[in-house]
Amino acid sequence: MKADELKNALEAVRVVPVIDPKCQDQCLSAVDALVAGGATTIEITLRSELAIDTLRACRLRHPDIILGAGSVMDPMTYDIAVEAGADFTISPGRCSDLESYTAGKNVAHVPGVVTPSEIIEARKSGQRLLKFYPSEAAGGASALKDLGRIFPDVMMMPSGGIKRSMLAGYSSLPGVLSVGGSWMYADGGEYLGPEEIREAMTSSIEEMRRL
Template sequence: MQAADLIEVLQTVRVVPVIDPKSQADCLLAVDALVAGGATAIEITLRSDIAYDTFRAVRAAHPGIVLGAGSVMDSQTYEKAVSLGADFTISPGRCLTLEAYVAGKPVAHVPGVVTPTEIIAARQAGQTLLKFYPSEAAGGASALKDLGRIFPDVLMMPSGGIKEPMMPDYAALPGVLSVGGSWMYAEGGKHRPAPDVSKVMARSITAMRGAAQT
């Protein structure tokens, strides 16, 4: 999936659950409930050995969703993610050797930024779809509002500390393509019951879409 195709998908749903799997069974249950609530794009971080097998299982269970691989910071992890069926990869920061490696490849990679200097450098390298991380620690929607005035051509995928009540602030910003996090399926470090996951996911999508249409 190229960046333009990813943007088209995310413009519709505007919410990307981010899962750091600790249990394959729990992850699969969460994904089932998220998809039931309307999720069409999900990110699974590749931070542990269990994550790779879990990614493969999620891809097999839900071949129709857009599935991203998170915490991809080198070419080896990128290639592994692609082999597992990733539609895109994403990093918490910029990895210049990786960005050079993926140039022209069919699976999009989204670099991470947090400062104006990093955004300027990314734009100069032709990158205008970026992850903003850690969003809340870096100023959240307020910071993105200011950055959007300076970089109106950049689309951001903020994540990090975002909660459901914050949706309206993020949704109102034209430079925010989507928001990511775990609030839809987890609370207090524990997974929510499946019916609650679906309800929170649906509410979050509605909140983001509603602001985009006003």
């Protein structure tokens, strides 16, 4: 999936659950509920040994959703993620070797930024879709509002510390393509029940669609 295709897909939903799997069965059950609640894009972060296998299992179980691989920071991990079925990869920061390696490939890579200088350098490299991380620690919707005025041609995918109660601040920003986090499936590190997940996902999508 190219970056423009990812942008088009996210415009309709604007919410991306980000899952750091600790138990594959628990993760898959949460993904089932998220999809039932309207999720069309889900990110699996590659921070543990079971993450790639979980990504593969999600791909087999839900072949039609868009799957992202998170915390991808080098070409080798990118290739592993693509082989496992990732439609895009995303990083918490900028990795020049990785950006060069993925340029022109069919599976988009989304670099992470937090400062204006990083955004300027990313734009010089042709990047117009960027992750803003860690969003809340870096100023959240308030910071993105200011950055959006300076860089109106850049679309952001903020994540990091975002809670459901904060969505209204993000939803009105034209430079925010989507928001990512765990609020829609977990609370305090504990997974919610399937019905709670489904409801939280549906409500979050509705909130982000209000412009």
